[in-house]
Amino acid sequence: MIIDVTVNGVQRHLKSRSGDRLVDMLRKELRLSSLNADCLQGRCGKCLVFMDGRIVHSCLIPAFKARGGTILTFEEIAKNPEVNDIEKAFHATHTQPCPFCHTAKTMVIFDLLSRVPLPSEEDIVEALDMVSCPCGDPIGLIQTVKLAAELRNKRKFNREA
Numbered sequence: 001m002i003i004d005v006t007v008n009g010v011q012r013h014l015k016s017r018s019g020d021r022l023v024d025m026l027r028k029e030l031r032l033s034s035l036n037a038d039c040l041q042g043r044c045g046k047c048l049v050f051m052d053g054r055i056v057h058s059c060l061i062p063a064f065k066a067r068g069g070t071i072l073t074f075e076e077i078a079k080n081p082e083v084n085d086i087e088k089a090f091h092a093t094h095t096q097p098c099p100f101c102h103t104a105k106t107m108v109i110f111d112l113l114s115r116v117p118l119p120s121e122e123d124i125v126e127a128l129d130m131v132s133c134p135c136g137d138p139i140g141l142i143q144t145v146k147l148a149a150e151l152r153n154k155r156k157f158n159r160e161a
């Protein structure tokens with residue numbers, strides 16, 4: 001079947017086979033390198049996309065559910081200055097993730113700060129729960145997100161977090 005969907009601002013007509021997940025269709029049809037189908041259980045976060053403005057594990061979404069919708073992948077999200085804030089915060093707090101979860105963590109932090117400009121520790125832990133990370137520093141990461149929020153708020157609103 002053909003799925004009409006807007007991906008990263010471009011209207012697409014993508015082929016999907018019965019049983020395809022959203023991640024399968026996006027990878028097969030568009031070869032988006034930010035996406036991986038790894039655990040297929042909503043744990044690793046390697047398939048995170050924004051679907052109609054909400055961050056989702058695309059391995060848990062049947063491809064047909066995207067019909068008529070809007071998808072943003074990391075390829076598009078990476079163009080935002082907020083991603084630079086997050087990178088600076090990773091660096092400053094020495095919590096640069098390994099390649100396994102770097103993109104996924106950036107996506108969930110980007111999402112969190114878009115929704116909650118001054119997140120609590122509880123907000124941060126809840127958001128990061130979308131990405132299973134066997135080798136990161138969970139305490140350091142809370143500082144990372146707080147610093148990313150501070151950098152973002154200074155840049156956007158010229159105010160301290």
Ligand code: FES
Nearest residue numbers: 038040043045059
């Ligand atoms: S492949 Fe979707 S969360 Fe791991």
Ligand code: FES
Nearest residue numbers: 098101133135136
């Ligand atoms: S930092 Fe290695 S899996 Fe997250």
